[in-house]
Amino acid sequence: MTTFLKSAFQQLNSFTAIELFYIAIAVFTSIILGLISAMVFIMLAKSKQASRQKHLQAQFKQWLVSIILHEPEDKKTDFEIPATIALLLQKRFARRALLSELIRLKDNLSGQSGDNIQQLFNQLHLGNLSAHDMRSSKWYLKAKGIQELAAMEQKAYLPEIYTLTQHRHPVVRMEAQTALVYLQGYAGLTFFRQLAYPLTEYHQAKLLQLLANQPIPSPEMVRSWLVSPNPTVVQFTLKLISEQHATQFQEDVITCLSHPSELVRSQAISCLGEIPSAPAALALRTHYTSENSKALQLNILSGLLKTGTTNDLPFLHQLRQTPDEGMRLAVEKAIRHLQQQA
Amino acid sequence: MKILIAEDEPITLATMELRLTKDGHEVISTDNGQDALGKLSDFMPDLVITDIMMPFASGLEVLSFVKKLNARIPVIVLSAMGQENVVLEAFTLGADDYITKPFSPNELALRVKRFAMRIS
Amino acid sequence: MVHLYNLFHYGMLLYAVSMLGCYIFLSSLAIVEAVKYLRRSRLTNYNLLASSAQAPSVSILAPAYNEGANIIENVRSLLSIYYNNLELIVINDGSKDDSMAKLIQAYDLEPAHLDYAPQLATKNVKAVYKSTNPVYHKLLVIDKENGGKADALNAGINVAKNQYLVCIDVDCILEQDALLKLVRPFMDETRKKVIATGGVVRIANSCVFKNGKLMDINLPKEYLPRAQALEYIRAFLLGRMAWSNLNGLLLISGAFGAFDRQVAIAAGGYNHNTVGEDMELVVRMRRYMADRNIPYKVAFIPDPLCWTEAPASYQILGRQRNRWMRGTIETLNMHRKLFLNPKYGVLGLMSYPYWLFYELLAPVIEFTGFVLFLVLAFAGLINWSFFLVLTAFILLFGWLFSTFAILMEVVTFNQYRKPGDLRKLIVTALAEPFLFHPFVVWSSIKGIVDLLRKKKSWGEMTRQGFNTVPQTPNAST
Numbered sequence: 001m002t003t004f005l006k007s008a009f010q011q012l013n014s015f016t017a018i019e020l021f022y023i024a025i026a027v028f029t030s031i032i033l034g035l036i037s038a039m040v041f042i043m044l045a046k047s048k049q050a051s052r053q054k055h056l057q058a059q060f061k062q063w064l065v066s067i068i069l070h071e072p073e074d075k076k077t078d079f080e081i082p083a084t085i086a087l088l089l090q091k092r093f094a095r096r097a098l099l100s101e102l103i104r105l106k107d108n109l110s111g112q113s114g115d116n117i118q119q120l121f122n123q124l125h126l127g128n129l130s131a132h133d134m135r136s137s138k139w140y141l142k143a144k145g146i147q148e149l150a151a152m153e154q155k156a157y158l159p160e161i162y163t164l165t166q167h168r169h170p171v172v173r174m175e176a177q178t179a180l181v182y183l184q185g186y187a188g189l190t191f192f193r194q195l196a197y198p199l200t201e202y203h204q205a206k207l208l209q210l211l212a213n214q215p216i217p218s219p220e221m222v223r224s225w226l227v228s229p230n231p232t233v234v235q236f237t238l239k240l241i242s243e244q245h246a247t248q249f250q251e252d253v254i255t256c257l258s259h260p261s262e263l264v265r266s267q268a269i270s271c272l273g274e275i276p277s278a279p280a281a282l283a284l285r286t287h288y289t290s291e292n293s294k295a296l297q298l299n300i301l302s303g304l305l306k307t308g309t310t311n312d313l314p315f316l317h318q319l320r321q322t323p324d325e326g327m328r329l330a331v332e333k334a335i336r337h338l339q340q341q342a
Numbered sequence: 343m344k345i346l347i348a349e350d351e352p353i354t355l356a357t358m359e360l361r362l363t364k365d366g367h368e369v370i371s372t373d374n375g376q377d378a379l380g381k382l383s384d385f386m387p388d389l390v391i392t393d394i395m396m397p398f399a400s401g402l403e404v405l406s407f408v409k410k411l412n413a414r415i416p417v418i419v420l421s422a423m424g425q426e427n428v429v430l431e432a433f434t435l436g437a438d439d440y441i442t443k444p445f446s447p448n449e450l451a452l453r454v455k456r457f458a459m460r461i462s
Numbered sequence: 463m464v465h466l467y468n469l470f471h472y473g474m475l476l477y478a479v480s481m482l483g484c485y486i487f488l489s490s491l492a493i494v495e496a497v498k499y500l501r502r503s504r505l506t507n508y509n510l511l512a513s514s515a516q517a518p519s520v521s522i523l524a525p526a527y528n529e530g531a532n533i534i535e536n537v538r539s540l541l542s543i544y545y546n547n548l549e550l551i552v553i554n555d556g557s558k559d560d561s562m563a564k565l566i567q568a569y570d571l572e573p574a575h576l577d578y579a580p581q582l583a584t585k586n587v588k589a590v591y592k593s594t595n596p597v598y599h600k601l602l603v604i605d606k607e608n609g610g611k612a613d614a615l616n617a618g619i620n621v622a623k624n625q626y627l628v629c630i631d632v633d634c635i636l637e638q639d640a641l642l643k644l645v646r647p648f649m650d651e652t653r654k655k656v657i658a659t660g661g662v663v664r665i666a667n668s669c670v671f672k673n674g675k676l677m678d679i680n681l682p683k684e685y686l687p688r689a690q691a692l693e694y695i696r697a698f699l700l701g702r703m704a705w706s707n708l709n710g711l712l713l714i715s716g717a718f719g720a721f722d723r724q725v726a727i728a729a730g731g732y733n734h735n736t737v738g739e740d741m742e743l744v745v746r747m748r749r750y751m752a753d754r755n756i757p758y759k760v761a762f763i764p765d766p767l768c769w770t771e772a773p774a775s776y777q778i779l780g781r782q783r784n785r786w787m788r789g790t791i792e793t794l795n796m797h798r799k800l801f802l803n804p805k806y807g808v809l810g811l812m813s814y815p816y817w818l819f820y821e822l823l824a825p826v827i828e829f830t831g832f833v834l835f836l837v838l839a840f841a842g843l844i845n846w847s848f849f850l851v852l853t854a855f856i857l858l859f860g861w862l863f864s865t866f867a868i869l870m871e872v873v874t875f876n877q878y879r880k881p882g883d884l885r886k887l888i889v890t891a892l893a894e895p896f897l898f899h900p901f902v903v904w905s906s907i908k909g910i911v912d913l914l915r916k917k918k919s920w921g922e923m924t925r926q927g928f929n930t931v932p933q934t935p936n937a938s939t
Contacts, residue, residue: 021851028858035865065356108354111446140501201649205516325579398675423513
C-alpha cells in the first residue's frame, strides 16, 4: 500500500512540477490584468456612449418638437432640415439615435404629431436602416427591425414580414406576427392557417391587446380557428371570444369542451363563464362528470357561479356530498352566490 | 393657469410644455413621480397632467397625493394603458380625465382649455 | 507523515483544479444566458403585463415578525406595485410588538370572513383582515400565532387565491417593474411548465431611498456589506445565471421569488423542519415534477429587482451564514436520494453534486486544509516553496473569478458606475480571501457544529431600517 502511494505521488510529482505552477500563476495574473483593463475600457466606453446619446438628444430636441407641433398649410411638403442636423445625420450612429427617438415618440403621440413623425421617418429614409436589420442573420436584429417597421407603419414591407411569421426563432416570428396584426388587424391573422409553432401565453396577451377594441369581422374566420390543429390557436380564439363577449360562438365553444387538450378545455370552461346563457350552464354541468381533472372541475364551479341560475341549484346540491373539502367549499360558494342572485 | 406635468419621455414632455405655453399657461415639468410629489406643494398648480408608468413613483400615486392635497385640483392621467380596469382605477382614485397614449397634443390642449374655462 | 503531507497538498490541488474547471464551465454558461436574456429584454415592453387582463394573477406573500418599526412604510411600498391581477397578503407571524395594531389603524382593517380550505397545516390563524378603504382593496392581513417563517408562508399560501405566489421579505425594496419581469417567464414556455422564477437580490446598504423607492444606487461604504455586494454579484450573475442555463437551479432566494401555487401546494408547501425553507421548497417542487415525468423549468431573471439590507456586523453576518449552512445541509440531507440519480437528470447528476462538493463541503475542506497546514508546519514538513506557489495559485484563481464577475456586472447592468466604485470593488475582491472569506468559512463550520448538536436557533436578523439612509452621512464618494 505504502509503496503504491509512494509511486503514485512520484508520478504526480513529475506531473506537477513547480514550473507548471509558475506558468499558471503568470497566466492567471495576466488574465486578471486583462480583465481589469477590459472593465475600465468598457466602463469608459459606456459612459462616453451615454453622454453622446444625451448630447444628441439635446441637439435633436428643439428641432423635433417644432416638427411634432408643425401644422401643415395645404399640401405636404418636406420638412426643413437645419444644416447642423443634416451634417450630423450623415453619421450612422446619429441616424440610429434619431431612429430610436422617433420610434419612442410614435408610441407616445398620435394625430397630426404622429403623422409628422412618420413623414420625417420617410423623408430621411430611416426605413432602410430597419429593413437592413430585418434582413440580418441575427435574430435580435431581425426582431428589432420588424418592430421598427411596424411602429412606423411601413406597409410596403408586409410581404417580407409575412414570410417571417414562420421563422424558427420564437422571438422573430412573434414580432413578425405582432407586426401583421398591428398593421392589418384581424386580416393580419391569416398566418394562423399554417402556423406550425405554438403561441406562448405572452404572445397571446400581446395579440389580444392589439385586437382589444376591434369587433370580430367574420364569424367564419373565428370558427375556422376553433378547429385549428394547433391547440394554442384554439386557446387564443377562446380568449378572444371571452374578451369580446361574443355570444354567437357559444355552440362552438361548447364543442371545445371535449377537445383532447386540457389547455383548450380549461379555456373553454372559463370562456363559457364569460358568455352567460342557459345552454352554457347546461354544457358545463354535463361536462363536469366527464372531466377527470380536479382543477378543471373547480374551474367549472367558478364558471357556473358566473353563468348559472337557480336552475343549476339541484345539480350543485348533489355535489355537496363530495369528500374533497376544497371542492365542497367551491360548491357552497356557488350555491350561496346563485341564491343571492335569485 | 399653472400646470404641472409629469412625464418621463423628454421630447414628449418638451412637446407638451411648448404646446401649453403657447396657449398662455405657466408650465412646470418633471420626469419622475417622486419629484412631482415634491414640486406639488411648492408650485401649487391649478392643473396636473401625469403619466402612469414613471420612475420612482407611479402616476396613480401622484394622483392620490394631489387629491389628498386639494381635491379640487383637476388631474389628467396620460397613459399607454388603455384597458378598462386601469381607466376605472384612475377614475376611482379621482382622476378628472384620462387620455390614452398615443395622444394628440392638440387634443390635450383643448381638454386643458376646457378645465381652464371651468376654473375661471 | 510524509504521506499525510503529500495527501494534503495533492488533495488540495485536485480540489482546486476541479473547482476551477467547474467555475470556468459555469462562467461561460452564464455569459451565454445573460446575453440572450438582455437581447430579449430590450425588445420587450413590460408595461403590457401591468394592465393586461391576460397577465397571470399573482398573490404576494410577505411574512412579518416584529417589524413594527417600519411595517406601515413597507406595506405602503408593496401596495404601490402596479399590477392589475394582484393581491398582497401580509402575514403577521405572532409579532410581540405593536405591528398588528399599527396595521389595523393605518389601513382601516376589519376582520373578514373568508371561505377557504387550508391545504397546508399551520399554527392557528387568529383572524384574516381586509381593509374597509377601497384604495387598499388588494390588501389582506393574516394574524396568526408565531410559527416561524415557513409556517407564516404556508398560512399565506392557504389563503392565496391566485395562480402564482410571490414570496418576499417585507422589508425588501422592489424595483418598479420587478413583478412584471418576474412573472414574464411563466408566460414564455409552451413545452415545459415553469414552476418557479427567481430574481436577483442586491445589497441596499448606503443606497438612498425615499418613500420606499430606490432613488440612488451606491456601493456600500462599509467593508462587510461591500464584500457581500461583490459576493452577490458573483452568486447571482455568474452562479445562478449558469444554473438557469442548465435548468439546474436549486435555490431561489427567499427574499424574492415566484412559485406556481398549485405545484407548491401539491409538493407540500414550506417545510417547518429546516432553516433553509426557501431552498428546500424548490428542491421538493422539482422532485415532485420529475417524479411525475412532467417537463418543467425553474427560471431566473438577472435584472436587479429587489434590494435588501445586508448584515453590517460580524455578529449578525455570522449568524446568517451559520443558518445558511444548516439550511443547505438539512436540504441536501432530506433529498439525498437525488445524489447522482440519473432519473433526476441535471438535478441529480450536476446540481446536487455541485452543491454537495463546492457549497457544503468547501468550508469543511478549506478548514481541514488549514488545520492540516498548521499541524504539518509544526512538524516541519512543509515544502515552503511549493506551498507558497500552491497558495498563490489558489488565491489568484479566486481573484480571477471575482474580477470576471465584476466585468460581467460592468458589461450587463453596470449598477456601480460612480467614480471610484470600480476601484473599490477590485480592492474588496483582493482583500476578500484574507478578511471576509475566512470569517464566512468559520461561521459555516460553526453552523455544521451547531447542527450536529441539534441546536435550532433562528439567528435573528436585526435590521437597521431603511428610513435612516444615508447611513454614513459624511462619507464622501
